[in-house]
Amino acid sequence: MADLALMLFVFALSFGAGYLLISRVPPLLHTPLMSMTNAISAVTILGAILLFAVPMSRGDKVIGAIALAAAAFNLVGGFVITDRMTSLFKTHQEPGSADRGRDRS
Amino acid sequence: MPNWGTLLVDLSIIALLIAGIAQFRTPRGARTGNATAAAALLLAIALVLYRNAVLDPALFVAALAVGGAVGTLVAVRVTMIQIPAMVAFQHGMGGIAASAIAFVELTRPGVPLNAVGEVSGFLGLAIGAATFSGSMLASAKLAAKLKQTPTVLRGHNLLLLALVGAIVALCAVAAGVAGLPLTLALAGAIAASVGLGYAFAVRIGGADMPVLISFLNATAGLAAAFCGIVIQNRLLIACGATVAASGSILTAVMCRAMNRSFVKVLSGGRQAAPVQAPVQAPAEAPPQASGAKTGDEAMREAKAVLRESESVIIIPGYGMALAGAQFEVASLASRLEQLGKRVSFAIHPVAGRMPGHMNVLLAEADVDYDKLREMDEVNPSFASTDAAVIVGASDVVNPAAIQTADTPISGMPILNAHEAKRVLVCNLDARPGYSGVPNPLYDQAATLLLFGDAKATVTELVESLAAGTASREATA
Incomplete structure (x- = not known):
């Protein structure tokens, strides 16, 4: 049961750390935040990969492939879309972003 | 049993992930934060692939390529107006992945899970499936493919209760059997969970979507965490828990901004208010x-x-x-x-x-x-x-x-x-x-x-x- 204790510890610690960090995210970034955490929840892809590490029945293979494809969709799509979204935010007071917002005077 | 080397590697990946989230203070930081988190997950994937040999590589690569390619294509093309529907759809994909993994792990012959693993498996299976159907419904509502008004069925609460009861009962049956009966019981539990997600989301109206989508964010994370307990993978547990925390916070923030309790929002809240009144x-x-x-x-x-x-x-x-x-x-x-x-x-x-x-x-x-x-x-x-x-x-x-x-x-x-x-x-x-x-x-x-x-x-x-x-x- 040491394993269970360790797992509970990991869960509680991550939940706590996540809670502290995320409650300080400004509302401005709530959509990208949700989009990114969504991509992080596609960590289930590790589970899907591990399914393929041991022999499976034919039916399980189909289900495993669905899990893998869905998780890959979620993972790649989530991070790409968050990147696109965060790249849209710009300010003209930040010197480095001048190149992006030049079309407005 | 814990191998300190792998524990250290896992902790580094988690630290990287947390560093990514910590950068969500400014939009600029958010972009690097997102890249950091993506790097952490890629590292985790590389590590799992390094530690385990993949059987049936053709199917493996095909599934990975299809999922990744479609994900990229959609993410590149989607407009900012479609973002809410897209994010809801993504929650659903996370849910289906978690549910499918739990199903395979639970039905795998030979290696029996311990009690904790089995219960976690049931939870991952049910929460994942309910997240899937709830998200699909939310996505359709957000894309304005379904009407925005809440649908309240007769005896809605009773129906929800009955579905939860059915899931629990089917899982209890599943815990005592093996082979085909096990598969059937779990399939039944998945079906009931899909029904639960649908019934849950259908009575939440258009303007309450911010609460629903945040809540589904949390449940997708929770399903991943339970999956992690089944396969005893710390990374899954840690990431799932972090996402669950994030979704919970957003849910609370949204409820507060509407001055309504979570339960009220979920129960289709404004039933007393004239839902048809706008017309x-x-x-x-x-x-x-x-x-x-x-x-x-x-x-x-x-x-x-x-x-x-x-x-x-x-x-x-x-x-x-x-x-x-x-x-x-x-x-x-x-x-x-x-x-x-x-x-x-x-x-x-x-x-x-x-x-x-x-x-x-x-x-x-x-x-x-x-x-x-x-x-x-x-x-x-x-x-x-x-x-x-x-x-x-x-x-x-x-x-x-x-x-x-x-x-x-x-x-x-x-x-x-x-x-x-x-x-x-x-x-x-x-x-x-x-x-x-x-x-x-x-x-x-x-x-x-x-x-x-x-x-x-x-x-x-x-x-x-x-x-x-x-x-x-x-x-x-």
Whole structure:
């Protein structure tokens, strides 16, 4: 049961750390935040990969492939879309972003 | 049993992930934060692939390639208006992956799971499947493919309870059998969970979507965490827990911004309020009878007001997204600024269909994010503002929420647009917002009602400012 204790510890610690960090995210970034955490929840892809590490029945293979494809969709799509979204935010007071917002005077 | 080497590697990956989230303070930081988190997950994947040999590589690569390619394609093409529907869809994909993994692990012959693993497996299976169907429904509602009004079935609570009971019963059966009966029991539990997710989401209406989508964010994370317990993978547990925390926070923030309890939102809350009222409302509240001007007269005056105002606050709502008017609104803002006026945007936390929705839309339209101001920050400025321009928002600026008791929105914090010297309302019509509560702002003498398509209305305002403004500005 040491394993269970360790797992509970990991869960509680991550939940706590996540809670502290995320409650300080400004509302401005709530959509990208949700989009990114969504991509992080596609960590289930590790589970899907591990399914393929041991022999499976034919039916399980189909289900495993669905899990893998869905998780890959979620993972790649989530991070790409968050990147696109965060790249849209710009300010003209930040010197480095001048190149992006030049079309407005 | 714990191998300290792998524990250290896992902890480093988790630390990297947390470093990514910690950078979500500024938009710039968010971009690197997102890249950091992506790197952490890629590292985790590489590590798992390094530690385990993949059997049936052809199927493995094919599934990975299809998922990844479609994900990229969709993510590159989706517009910011479609983001809420897209994110909800992604939650669903996370849910189905978790449910499928739990199913395979639970039915795998030979290696029996311990009690904790088995219960976690059931939870991952059920939560994942319910997240899937709930998200698909939410996504369809957000994409306006389904009607926005909540559907409350007869005996809805009883139905939910019965479905939960069925899931528990089927899992209990599954725990005692093996082989085909096990597969059947789990399939039944998945079906009941899908039904549960559907029944759960179907009675949540359009304007309550920010709560639902945040909640599904949390459950997708939770399903991943339970999967992690089944396969005893720390990374899955840690990531799932972090996501669950994030979703929980957003859910709470959204509920607070509506001054409603989570349970009320989930139970289709405003049942007492007239859900159908928006359709009948215009007849009973003809705006002409009030102090506010409408039609051409209002438009003429609105143009003059904007020309003469020194400070303008723009209040976008879901209507702006529906009309696709964010680009026009952005050019209105930049035109006003060119004329030397102070312009900012007031963003209500629940404006739109997901947390932060308005910010992303306006960012896409090239609005400087320094000008996007939060409710608490902007509210004190309304009283000293010459003009508040409302674009497709109603409930979030409805003074009834703070002035009248016993309405469905009473107690909800609002943007104090009514305190501005003049109020320009660029909404489609005089119908109340989603809550069905008539907006007294429409009766105020200081209000100009510019009803019609927001895109056309705002364009007309921009054009009037472009033509012949210079001479008038000189005298003003």
